[in-house]
Structures are given as C-alpha cells and as structure tokens.
Amino acid sequence: MIYMFKIAVVGDKDSILAFKALGVDVFSVYDSEEARKTVDTIARNNYGIIFITEQIANLIPDTIERYDKEIIPAVILIPSNQGTLNIGMSRINKNVEKAVGSNIL
Amino acid sequence: MAKLNVNPTRMEMSNLKKRLVTAKRGHKLLKDKQDELMRRFIELIKKNKSLRMEVERELQESFKDFLIASAVMSPEMLEEAVAYPKESITVDIKKKNIMSVHVPVMNFIRKFDGDEGSIYPYGFAQTSSELDDAISKLYGIMPKLLELAEVEKACQLMANEIEKTRRRVNALEYRTIPDLEETIRYIRMKLDESERSTITRLMKVKDMISKEA
Numbered sequence: 001m002i003y004m005f006k007i008a009v010v011g012d013k014d015s016i017l018a019f020k021a022l023g024v025d026v027f028s029v030y031d032s033e034e035a036r037k038t039v040d041t042i043a044r045n046n047y048g049i050i051f052i053t054e055q056i057a058n059l060i061p062d063t064i065e066r067y068d069k070e071i072i073p074a075v076i077l078i079p080s081n082q083g084t085l086n087i088g089m090s091r092i093n094k095n096v097e098k099a100v101g102s103n104i105l
Numbered sequence: 106m107a108k109l110n111v112n113p114t115r116m117e118m119s120n121l122k123k124r125l126v127t128a129k130r131g132h133k134l135l136k137d138k139q140d141e142l143m144r145r146f147i148e149l150i151k152k153n154k155s156l157r158m159e160v161e162r163e164l165q166e167s168f169k170d171f172l173i174a175s176a177v178m179s180p181e182m183l184e185e186a187v188a189y190p191k192e193s194i195t196v197d198i199k200k201k202n203i204m205s206v207h208v209p210v211m212n213f214i215r216k217f218d219g220d221e222g223s224i225y226p227y228g229f230a231q232t233s234s235e236l237d238d239a240i241s242k243l244y245g246i247m248p249k250l251l252e253l254a255e256v257e258k259a260c261q262l263m264a265n266e267i268e269k270t271r272r273r274v275n276a277l278e279y280r281t282i283p284d285l286e287e288t289i290r291y292i293r294m295k296l297d298e299s300e301r302s303t304i305t306r307l308m309k310v311k312d313m314i315s316k317e318a
Contacts, residue, residue, distance in 0.1 A: 004195050004196075004214070005195060005196045005197070005198050006195055007194060007195070007213075014172075015168065017183065018167065018240060018243050020190055021186075021190050021240045021243075022192055022240070022244055023191070023193035023194050023216065048196045048198045048211070049196055068265070069262075071207055071208070071209055071258070072209065074209065074254045074255070074257070076253060076257055076258075078164055078250070079165055081168040081169075081172055083165065084165070088157055088161065089154075089158075092150065095264040098265070098267075098268050099143065099150075099263065099264040099267040099268060100143070100146075100147075104147075
C-alpha cells in the first residue's frame with residue numbers, strides 16, 4: 001500500500017512560520033478549542049504526520065491520545081520557540097512503563 | 106483457584122483436557138511473541154529517546170535563528186517571504202509488520218529534489234541572512250524529524266500491543282490454565298470415588314448373595 005500523505009505543523013504562529021518555507025502545511029492556533037478542531041480536521045484530510053508544539057499539545061491531551069492507536073496520522077510533539085516542556089520525553093517514558101511495567105531506561 | 110462449574114463426567118473431562126492443551130500452546134506462543142516484541146521495543150525506544158533529544162536540541166537552535174530573523178525583519182516582510190513556498194514535501198507511508206503490529210515506514214519526497222536553492226522561496230534582496238540560516242537549519246533537521254515520527258509512532262503502537270499481549274499471557278498463565286488443571290483433577294477424583302463406591306457395593310452384594318446360598 002502506497003499513499004502520498006501531506007505533513008502538517010500545528011502551533012503558535014511565531015514557532016511554526018519557518019516550517020512554511022519548507023513546503024509543509026502550517027496551521028497556527030491559539031486556544032484549545034481551535035487546536036482541537038484543527039487537529040481533528042487535518043487528521044481526516046490525508047495528513048500522514050502532524051507535528052504539534054508542546055504548548056498546544058498541553059491544551060488538548062485527549063485529542064492527542066485519540067490518535068495514539070491509529071497508524072495514520074502520527075502525531076508528534078515538537079518544542080516551540082519558548083523551549084521544551086518535556087512532554088515529548090515524558091510520553092516516551094510512559095510508553096516504556098506501559099510496555100515493560102517499570103521505567104528501565 | 107476456583108474450579109469451573111461443570112458436571113464431573115468423563116466427556117467433560119476429555120473436553121477440558123483438550124482445552125488445556127490449546128491453552129498451553131496459546132500461552133507458549135503468546136509468551137514468545139511478547140518476548141520478541143519486548144526485544145524489538147527496547148531497541149526502538151532507545152533510538153527514539155536519543156533521536157528526540159537530538160531533534161529537540163537542533164530545533165531549538167533553528168528557532169533561535171528564526172527569532173533573530175524576525176527581530177531583524179519586519180513581521181510583514183517575514184510573512185511575505187515565506188508565504189508562497191516553492192518546495193513541497195510529502196511523505197510516502199508504507200506499512201511494515203513487526204510481530205503482527207503494523208508500523209509505518211515513512212519516506213519523504215521533495216518536489217524539487219536535488220535543487221538546493223528551492224528551499225528559499227524568496228528573493229535575497231529584502232530578506233536577512235538570518236532567515237536563510239534558520240530555514241536551511243530547519244531543512245537539515247527535516248529528515249531526522251521524519252525519522253523521529255516513524256520511530257515514535259512505532260514505539261507507541263508496540264507499547265500498546267505489548268500491554269495487550271502481556272494481559273493475555275497473564276490471564277492464561279494465572280487464571281485459565283490453573284483453573285482447567287484444577288477442574289480436571291476434581292473430575293478425576295470424583296470419577297475415581299464413584300468407581301470405588303461401585304466396587305465396594307458390588308463386593309458387598311456378592312458377599313450377601315454367597316452368604317444366603
């Protein structure tokens with residue numbers, strides 16, 4: 001199965017504007033309502049990867065979790081220009097705990 | 106362990122024995138699956154962790170450059186510069202099967218492959234060199250970012266699958282198999298007991314008949 005998927009970046013405008021030059025689609029959002037709607041819409045619209053800044057992801061943890069079990073799209077957290085909140089790292093650790101039973105790393 | 110609620114008959118026992126054999130084989134298979142998944146998972150998660158650290162650090166550097174660029178240039182100019190990208194990146198996703206977990210394999214495709222200038226969608230006259238730096242750095246991170254996406258997604262899916270498999274293994278190991286074994290033992294005892302009682306009764310009857318004669 002080969003499909004072409006688009007790439008989306010979701011976050012506050014200042015952080016993600018640079019991505020636009022690379023030809024990936026950027027969606028600037030500011031509050032949780034907007035973020036939730038945007039993520040749900042783009043998830044349905046043939047996007048394979050959604051990069052989302054941790055600041056925004058922090059507002060909509062339920063929405064992010066919903067896509068954890070799907071193969072497509074992959075929702076990946078990235079730090080924003082205000083620095084990282086370490087949510088991405090803690091998600092990795094959570095995965096380890098879930099699989100192994102305790103954090104072994 | 107509670108025994109199952111069944112009639113202590115020979116037929117029931119042979120059914121249970123069949124079920125026990127199946128349960129044991131299933132347990133062994135699932136255990137093997139869990140072990141192999143775990144091995145792969147640990148390999149992947151280590152890679153995931155180091156990749157994420159690398160990507161986060163590099164992204165932050167690129168953001169720093171971009172921040173400087175946006176300080177040097179007016180916001181309108183900046184937005185105008187990146188408003189119409191020439192380059193377009195799409196991703197081609199295939200599915201790979203690791204121990205019955207479907208994980209994505211991502212390949213990213215640039216529209217203007219091999220054309221290094223294509224990542225700057227603006228003229229050089231009105232933009233600062235900081236913007237060039239930020240964008241070229243960001244472009245350099247892109248392959249790693251995609252690899253991160255692939256690995257992290259795979260880890261997520263595998264973690265879910267491992268959890269599910271572990272539950273099944275434990276249910277079989279600590280519930281189903283002991284229950285079946287105990288029930289089989291119970292039925293065998295019951296059958297033996299009734300056999301013994303039949304024999305004693307027969308002996309008693311025979312005794313009574315021979316005394317009467």
